[in-house]
Amino acid sequence: MALDLLRVDDVHKAFGTNAVLRGMTLSVAAHEVVVLIGASGSGKSTLLRCINGLEPVDAGVIMVDGLDVTADDADLDAVRQRVGMVFQSFNLFPHMSVLANITLAPRKVLGVSADEAEQRARDLLTRFGLEAKADDYPDRLSGGQQQRVAIVRALAMQPQAMLFDEVTSALDPELVGEVLDVIRGLKESGMTILMATHEMGFARDVADRICFLDAGRVLESGPPAQILGDPHEARTREFLARVLG
Amino acid sequence: MSTNAGASIAEPEVPYVDPARRARRQRRGRRNAFVATMSTVVFFGVVAIAVGSSQGWPVVQDAFFNGEYFTLAWPEVLAALVINIKIFVVAEFFILILGLLLALTRLSKSPALLPLRIVGTVYTDVFRGTPTLLVVLLLGFGVPALNLSGLPTDPLVWGTIALILSYTAYVAEVFRSGIASIHPSQRAAARSLGLGNVQTNRYVVLPQAIRRVIPPLLNDFVSLQKDTALVSVLGPIEALRAAQIIVYGKFNYTPYIVAALLFIALTIPMARFTDWLTARQERQRSSGSR
Numbered sequence A: 001m002a003l004d005l006l007r008v009d010d011v012h013k014a015f016g017t018n019a020v021l022r023g024m025t026l027s028v029a030a031h032e033v034v035v036l037i038g039a040s041g042s043g044k045s046t047l048l049r050c051i052n053g054l055e056p057v058d059a060g061v062i063m064v065d066g067l068d069v070t071a072d073d074a075d076l077d078a079v080r081q082r083v084g085m086v087f088q089s090f091n092l093f094p095h096m097s098v099l100a101n102i103t104l105a106p107r108k109v110l111g112v113s114a115d116e117a118e119q120r121a122r123d124l125l126t127r128f129g130l131e132a133k134a135d136d137y138p139d140r141l142s143g144g145q146q147q148r149v150a151i152v153r154a155l156a157m158q159p160q161a162m163l164f165d166e167v168t169s170a171l172d173p174e175l176v177g178e179v180l181d182v183i184r185g186l187k188e189s190g191m192t193i194l195m196a197t198h199e200m201g202f203a204r205d206v207a208d209r210i211c212f213l214d215a216g217r218v219l220e221s222g223p224p225a226q227i228l229g230d231p232h233e234a235r236t237r238e239f240l241a242r243v244l245g
Numbered sequence B: 001m002s003t004n005a006g007a008s009i010a011e012p013e014v015p016y017v018d019p020a021r022r023a024r025r026q027r028r029g030r031r032n033a034f035v036a037t038m039s040t041v042v043f044f045g046v047v048a049i050a051v052g053s054s055q056g057w058p059v060v061q062d063a064f065f066n067g068e069y070f071t072l073a074w075p076e077v078l079a080a081l082v083i084n085i086k087i088f089v090v091a092e093f094f095i096l097i098l099g100l101l102l103a104l105t106r107l108s109k110s111p112a113l114l115p116l117r118i119v120g121t122v123y124t125d126v127f128r129g130t131p132t133l134l135v136v137l138l139l140g141f142g143v144p145a146l147n148l149s150g151l152p153t154d155p156l157v158w159g160t161i162a163l164i165l166s167y168t169a170y171v172a173e174v175f176r177s178g179i180a181s182i183h184p185s186q187r188a189a190a191r192s193l194g195l196g197n198v199q200t201n202r203y204v205v206l207p208q209a210i211r212r213v214i215p216p217l218l219n220d221f222v223s224l225q226k227d228t229a230l231v232s233v234l235g236p237i238e239a240l241r242a243a244q245i246i247v248y249g250k251f252n253y254t255p256y257i258v259a260a261l262l263f264i265a266l267t268i269p270m271a272r273f274t275d276w277l278t279a280r281q282e283r284q285r286s287s288g289s290r
Helices: A044-051 A076-082 A098-108 A114-127 A143-155 A173-188 A200-206 A224-229 A234-244 B002-010 B019-052 B057-064 B067-107 B111-129 B132-145 B155-180 B184-192 B197-234 B239-250 B254-288
Strands: A004-015 A018-029 A033-037 A059-064 A083-086 A161-165 A192-196 A209-214 A217-222
Touching (some): A018 A044, A033 A044, A076 A083, A083 A143, A143 A173, A209 A224, B067 B197, B067 B254, B132 B155, B132 B197, B184 B197, B197 B239, B197 B254
Parallel strands (some): A083 A161, A161 A192
Antiparallel strands (some): A209 A217
16 A cells, blocks of 8 residues: 555554553555544554654554654654644643744754744744734643644644644633634645544544554444444444443 | 622622621731731840840950951952852853753763763762862862872862862752653654754753753852852962951951851842742743643
């Protein structure tokens, strides 16, 4: 499958004696939106962190746009420039303005001039309705605004794919929508997306494919209507019964 | 509850407080102010009377608080204080740089740096554990006695180096705790943007860590300012030594009091600045957490 932008092949990862990924296999094609669902501890976050090289794997191969993340001599910084990542806890840099947060990596990693980086950052902020916040510090923003800035910060590196790790889980319910709208907009612009989420309604709307993770593997995957409406596996049905009430 | 709600609708700008409760609060406030004033007056009054009426007070007053020797010693000790300030400024410059380098070395995970990490750990243990006065004596008298060519023999230089070695060990630990206090998610976020390890430290971790440790750092510097007097044991005529010379010549201790007052005057601005910075950070933290 040469078209796959992300490919995860039989990956194992343990923290001490706690095996979190146990033969994880998954691929995401260019412009595809794949949503990971599953209980806490099923390996969603760990998978995303392994794809971005934040956690070394114990076995298996992860390829990102033709680069082997899991090779001993992998150039992880090159991989990370191709894949943007957004975290549950925003992780904006609190000592920098919104603009400085966004322009730091383009300037220091890609070598873009300060003027050009700022222009691009302002364009992106305008696109997501945040232009008035450019000079504010993160602690002046709401959680939803912080998370949207975090998304803009990742986009400023012009990545080929975006990883979203439960990006709405730390938000007050009334702020979830504005962040999900941003992700919906990214899908429409053709971005390749792999995201872990508990927002089943959003998964149904936006996903091309949903993967149900259980005990460190993909137990079943398919189109949203099938996985959410007519799951084959008993574990998937149990999980959905719990989260959908 | 229902009266509260009714009143706040009638008068929207001023939060409603029960008048009886307001009166009780004001009475309590006045009583607290009165008690605080009285206890302060009584405390210092008793101390003053106890000291002043003691049998030895006239002798002590003449030996330590003699106006004549005060005027005599003041200009000389003040002039010598310049040396303390020089020692302090030079030492502080090197302590900051070396302390930060030592902290980064001890926190690095690179296998090639293991020998440096071992040296760093031993160094910290040794110099934090040895009394600063002892380090000053050993370096100040020991190294020049080696008669090694090319090394300076000025006791002032070796005294300053001793202070640098001693305080770097403390300051490195302050930096290290500051760096360790930055949440790993900040590092993860920086790395996920493609920033390398050095860039992550330079732009994301260190700026936050250093901001956090400024109050404890300044605290160490207040301590260093007065410890410059330890160099006096090696002979250079800094403030304490200048006072001592007059004391030995005149058999009166007033010059020591002069030196003490000057050291206090030197450290107070730094101490107040530290308080102010700490309070400001506290305010920022409480207003920033929403």
